[in-house]
Amino acid sequence: MTRTGSARAGLRGWGGVTGMAVACAVTASLTLLPLSHGGADSFGVGVSGPGTATAVPARADDCKDPEASLQPSSADGPSIAKIKARGKLIAGVDQNSFRWGYRNPETGRLEGFDIDLVRAIAQDILGDPDKVIFRAIPTNQRIAALENDKVDVVVRTMTINCGRLDQVSFSTAYFQAGQQVLAPKDSPITGYDKSLAGKRVCTAEGSTAYEALEKQSFGAVFKDEHDGTEADEDRLTVPNQLDCLVRLQLGEVDAVVTDNALAAGQAAQDPAVVLKGDKPFTTEYYGVATKHGANDLVARVNQVLVDYRKGGADSPWMVSYRKWLATGLPGITAPPAPKYRSN
Amino acid sequence: MTYPPNVRTAPDHVPAQPPVPASVPAPQGGAWSEPAARLRAAATTEPGRLQIIGAVLAALVVAFGAVTAIEVSDRAAATDDVVSRSQPLSAEAANIYRSLADADTAAASGFLAGAQEPRDVRERYEKDIKDASRLLVKAASTTDATSPSGQEIATLNQELPRYTGLVERARANNRQGLPLGGAYLRYANQKMSKELLPAAERLYTAETGRLDQDYDSARAWPFFSLGLGVVALGALFWAQRRNYRRTNRVFNHGLLAATAASTVLVLWLAVGHTVARTELQDADVHGQQSLDVLNQARINSLKARANELLTVVARGAVLTADGRNDKYETDYTTGMKALGDELGTAGKLADDSQGSGPVANAISGVSEWQTRHRTARKTDDNGDYEGALKQIIGAKDSTGESFNRVDDALEQALAHEQGEFTRAAKDGRGALGGLPVGAAALAALAAVAAIIGVNRRLSEYR
Secondary structure: OOOOOOOOOOOOOOOOOOHHHHHHHHHHHHHHHHHOOOOOOHHHHHHOOOOOOOOOOOOOOOOOOOEEEEOOOOOOOOOHHHHHHHOOEEEOOOOEEOOOEEOOOOOOOOOOOHHHHHHHHHHHHHHOOEEEEEEOOOHHHHHHHHHHOOOOOOOOEOOOOOOHHEEEEEEEEEEEEEEEEEEEEOOOOOOHHHHHOOOOOEEEOOHHHHHHHHHOOOOEEOOOOOOOOOOOOOEEEOOOOHHHHHHHHOOOOEEEEEEEEHHHHHHHOOEEEEEOOOOOOEEEEEEEEOOOOOOHHHHHHHHHHHHHHHHHHHHHHHEEEEEEEEOOOOOOOHHHHOOOOOO | OOOOOOOHHHHHHHHHHHHHHHHOOOOOOOOOOHHHHHHHHHHHHHHHHHHHHHHHHHHHHHHHHHHHHHHHHHHHHHHHHHHHEEEHHHHHHHHHHHHHHHHHHHHHHHHOOOOOOOOHHHHHHHHHHHHHHHHHHHHOOOOOOOOHHHHHHHEEEEHHHHHHHHHHHHHHHHOOOOOHHHHHHHHHHHHHHHHHHHHHHHHHHHHOOOOOOOOHHHHHOOHHHHHHHHHHHHHHHHHHHHHHHHHHOOOOOHHHHHHHHHHHHHHHHHHHHHHHHHHHHHHHHHHHHHHHHHHHHHHHHOOOOOOHHHHHHHHOEEEEEOOOOEHHHHHHHHHHHHHHHHHHHHHHOOOOHHHHHHHHHHHHHHHHHHHHHHHHHHHHHHHOHHHHHHHHOOOOOEEEHHHHHHHHHHHHHHHHHHHHHHHHHHHHHHHOOOOOHHHHHHHHHHHHHHHHHHHHHHHOOO
């Protein structure tokens, strides 16, 4: 497979000097053990040794470090009180992302890495992992659902970025992902590079992948004639990333560009396709989103994440990773290190 | 030569006359000049004029009879086309359309039930596909392949196997518990609703258009026949009046018989055609228009049901173009609104209790369906997916139950209106039955009678 690359996953990429001390302290224990086993890396953005980190360039003018979140805390606040009064945590999740949040047609139950994390949050706040109302929300309803109080948290492969920080609050990162090219095993496509020239590439409408192709397409064909209108053909740009795998299997497109985490879910459903290229060509972090300014809830989730990451190879995070993601995304040895705001 | 004021004196001259026209014209004239000269010569004597009048009268009634026979045969053939060709074709196109929409609904329904697809749902899907394929073959055999309808049939024949392929892939993935199955089902639905159903709808519209054309030709007034009938009657009347003025005899039996036969034929033609028109009008308004709106309603109910099911299959994965709402839920709402409107129209068109009963039943089924749908949506929104699923595909008190009620009621209404249509259209066809043969016979009778009548007068000159 492609992912036999460089060094570690978790902690490189954490830029802010302020967060470094905490980051190192918390992650060292989690990462050193796996590293000593020489774990392969799926997200080898930087080739940094254990305990070191490379600086991340600023993402926006006044938003240097979107992944830095509030310090963990178990203190109650208005948001927590509301959840406790209700007796249920309402979580906005995906139902279609294999191994992340999806409804198993066999059992009818929601399963996946995101779902495990939601249950851990419910366990911490309400003492019962089943006291959760799962609401399936589409990708572009995630922020609206929080703003309209339809859900308490969104745990739905949601990327932390500066643009969203004005609308919602994020926990610390619980997963590192990036855009990557997915293609059939024997395809001449080698990754996000010149091999895409003249190829038909499928992306989800309005996705990061689409934006990336708009900036640099390497000559790939990736737009429908009537994109964004009622007459949209849905051939190359599709409503959902999974639709891309359908088109890929039917030979209607040559490659898919999507989040590698989701692409791994696709690869897990079709052994004939693989992630191309050594590593993702972008770096993104997934966080748990809450309503903007729900600081008590953010701190509480961060506390849950601290416990979730704790325990090395037997941490709940690693257990969940091995259960859901290791097949499609092998080589991850530890969760990403959290970063906290200094103030 | 002078004209005797009283015909009674004429017989004296008669014996002399025939030889004159026969011997006078010189044979030097061309092919045209001889008959023309004979005619001119004949017109100068009363017997000659009578001969001409007799010939013209006979020709007029024969022409009247012939044109009537031809025009009515034409109308009868068009009516026959309506009853036995274009309406069945339109009904079959509607059936293709419905089978396809039904297959899509059944596929989604079976998919939602999980790996253990209920047998009856599977059988319904298979029957729909079988029906659609069979009807497409049949439609292809009666349609010119280069016509627009032929092209729609070709599109349907090409896309149907692709559609079933996608549905089977969806089932296979679903059985393995892979969410990819849902994506395949949505793709199949997209193919169905963006390619197959529009083609089937265009086919249905084209076939119904052909039906309307046949209607129009069947209902067109036979102006030539009626016009000629009036002219023939007028000529007969004029001949009798002339006869009366010359002889003081009131009745000439032959001409009278000819007039009577022509009058009967004109009346038969007018009444028969009016009845046929009325019946066809009835078949159109109470049969075909009801069938049309009921077919649309049934297809909209099937589409709405498929969208309702896909809302649960897609689980928010697909949004409307503006990104604000769930696509399938929005399409469901649009479909239900159209369904409600069409049922309202169908209720107005239904002209008897047998027709309006099922429509009223369908209307109440729709409102029950919408109430249950809102409950199920609320259940789903509250996170109880299993509960919502039960409210949508469960056997009791589910939206599925309401949908079946609507579908059954519409099927019943369609069967009734189809019966109404066929009865009225057949009555219309019956009203013209025998008219072509009758026209020929009556016209022959009238012609013979006219000639006899004229000959009777003519014999007075011998």
